[in-house]
Amino acid sequence: MKDRILFIRGIELFNRGEFFEAHETWEKLWRAAAGRDERMFFQGMIMIAAGLHHYRKQEYAGMVRLIEKGTTLLKESGYSTALFDKEMFLAEVRLFYVQFTSGAELYADAFPRIRTAAYK
Numbered sequence: 001m002k003d004r005i006l007f008i009r010g011i012e013l014f015n016r017g018e019f020f021e022a023h024e025t026w027e028k029l030w031r032a033a034a035g036r037d038e039r040m041f042f043q044g045m046i047m048i049a050a051g052l053h054h055y056r057k058q059e060y061a062g063m064v065r066l067i068e069k070g071t072t073l074l075k076e077s078g079y080s081t082a083l084f085d086k087e088m089f090l091a092e093v094r095l096f097y098v099q100f101t102s103g104a105e106l107y108a109d110a111f112p113r114i115r116t117a118a119y120k
Helices: 002-015 019-032 036-056 060-076 086-101
Strands: none
Touching: 002 019, 002 036, 019 036, 036 060, 060 086
């Protein structure tokens, strides 16, 4: 139950644009994760959140590296949870990444969001 609460807390922080705080919250879950897929899942989420934090700090090389690695880990992870629509999230992260790498001007609403039953 505590894991579920932490994951939801991380989603809330992420969706508010508090990417560093979401990263810190999910890191607790990553450290406690037992299986390889679960660890990859949380590491991917952490890296994507950290990448967006780097974007906000205008550290674009770090952002690109973290987004690429995070999406790879998330795609390769077999871990899933009913709280999280992984495919939709990856699509939003891809859209943000493509907009950034194409030189499009990004606004706050361009940031990916995590969609769940409660956040659609």
